[in-house]
Each structure stands twice: as C-alpha cells, then as structure tokens.
Amino acid sequence: MGLEEKLPSGVLLTTVEKVAGYARKSSVWPATFGLACCAIELFQAGGPRHDLARFGMERASATPRQADLMIVAGRVSQKMAPVLRQIYDQMADPKWVISMGVCASSGGMFNNYAIVQGVDHIVPVDIYLPGCPPRPEMLLDAILKLHDKIQNMKLGANREAEITELEQARLRRLPLAVKAGGLRSTLGAGHPPHGASGQPGATDFPG
Numbered sequence: 084m085g086l087e088e089k090l091p092s093g094v095l096l097t098t099v100e101k102v103a104g105y106a107r108k109s110s111v112w113p114a115t116f117g118l119a120c121c122a123i124e125l126f127q128a129g130g131p132r133h134d135l136a137r138f139g140m141e142r143a144s145a146t147p148r149q150a151d152l153m154i155v156a157g158r159v160s161q162k163m164a165p166v167l168r169q170i171y172d173q174m175a176d177p178k179w180v181i182s183m184g185v186c187a188s189s190g191g192m193f194n195n196y197a198i199v200q201g202v203d204h205i206v207p208v209d210i211y212l213p214g215c216p217p218r219p220e221m222l223l224d225a226i227l228k229l230h231d232k233i234q235n236m237k238l239g240a241n242r243e244a245e246i247t248e249l250e251q252a253r254l255r256r257l258p259l260a261v262k263a264g265g266l267r268s269t270l271g272a273g274h275p276p277h278g279a280s281g282q283p284g285a286t287d288f289p290g
Contacts, residue, residue: 100241104234107151107177111226111233114150114174115143116167119157121184121216128219138226147173152229153206154222158186159199171206179209179233181225184216191215 117125129135129143144150147170159167171178182202185191188211190200202208209232212225237245 100236100238101234103238104236107236108230108233109139111138111140111152111179111230112142112144112150113140113152113154114147114170115154115156116170117156118159118163119184119186121156121187124216124219125154125156125183125222128222133219133223135223135226138230140226147171148175151175151178152181153178154181154183155187155202155206156183158191158193159202159205160197161199164199164205167202168205177236179229180206181210181212181222181229182208183212183222183225185213186215188213 115122115125127133129141135141140152151174153167153171153174155167171180180202182188186193186198187202188208190198192215194200199205210225210229212221214221236242
C-alpha cells in the first residue's frame with residue numbers, strides 16, 4: 084500500500100522545477116539567529132506542542148554551511164549586523180530569510196542609532212513576520228508560506244526572468260511619503276487620507 088498504487092499505471096508526470104521545489108521545501112535546515120525575546124517563541128516552535136519536526140526542520144544547524152534558512156528573531160544591533168551578514172554569506176545556496184518580529188522587520192520600538200531599522204538593510208528578506216513577539220503558530224504560518232514560495236520557485240533562465248519581473252513590479256509601486264496627519268500617498272495634490280475611518284492620522288497602504 085504505497086503511493087505507486089494510487090497512480091494511474093504507476094506513472095507520474097511532473098517537471099524538474101516541481102520535483103526540485105518539493106525536495107527543497109521538504110528539507111529546509113534553519114540557521115537560528117536568536118537575538119532577543121522573539122527567540123523564546125522560536126524555541127517553543129521546536130517543542131513537542133508545535134513540532135517543527137513534521138516539516139523536517141528539527142535540525143537547527145550550528146554551522147551556516149549546513150543551513151539554508153536564516154530566522155532572524157529579535158532586534159539587530161549595528162555591532163551584530165556584520166556578523167549576521169557574514170553568516171548569511173556562508174550559508175548554502177539557495178537560501179532564504181524569515182524576519183521574525185517587528186524589531187527584526189523594522190526596528191520596532193527601538194528607533195535609535197544603535198539598532199538597525201530593519202534586517203532587510205543587511206540581508207534580503209523573503210518573509211516578514213509581524214508581532215511583538217509573534218506566537219509559534221504565526222512562525223509556523225510563515226514557514227508554510229515560505230514552503231509555498233520555495234515549491235513554486237523557478238529554475239535557470241525562468242528564475243532570471245522571474246527576478247526581473249519582480250524587480251520591475253517593485254519599481255512600479257507607488258512611493259509613500261510622511262506628511263502632517265500621518266502616512267499619505269503621493270498620488271497627487273489634494274488626495275484624501277487613506278483609511279476607512281476618514282479621521283486625521285488614519286492610515287492605509289495603497290494596493
């Protein structure tokens with residue numbers, strides 16, 4: 084009683100991209116980078132209640148050369164930034180990054196000269212996970228979203244075309260500007276504030 088008995092004539096048709104994506108998403112080894120209180124929630128995600136082992140991720144690598152996922156859990160100081168980048172550079176390709184918590188994603192409450200205002204200033208980030216700190220269930224949801232991204236990642240020339248398309252989409256996005264009364268879109272003069280409430284300071288991001 085195996086998978087082969089469920090297939091028509093024992094034949095399964097697929098593509099190299101699908102097979103490679105399935106293999107990669109099922110064998111992600113994290114290089115944990117616990118820096119603050121978010122790391123406690125990260126440790127809990129590996130416990131028996133949430134069980135990262137069901138994703139094949141129970142092996143938290145002590146060396147970056149045997150890891151392909153960096154989970155940045157907590158605020159990143161200016162002194163820690165070059166260390167984080169060095170570990171990222173030593174990780175095996177292809178590699179991914181999850182920014183866990185608001186401090187890693189944007190500096191959080193630490194808006195000062197000592198803290199990097201977003202780890203994406205140091206390494207490219209694939210998944211941003213909000214929360215202060217985010218619960219283990221939120222981390223599992225972020226991991227599942229990353230699995231979906233890995234599963235559908237292109238290869239070779241298709242990968243280069245995908246990167247170019249994503250870069251062009253980023254360039255086409257409307258910029259944001261901080262003005263009196265909150266975050267306003269720069270769509271044009273006299274544009275009303277975003278937000279369903281219509282109150283001063285009500286903010287929303289353009290679609």
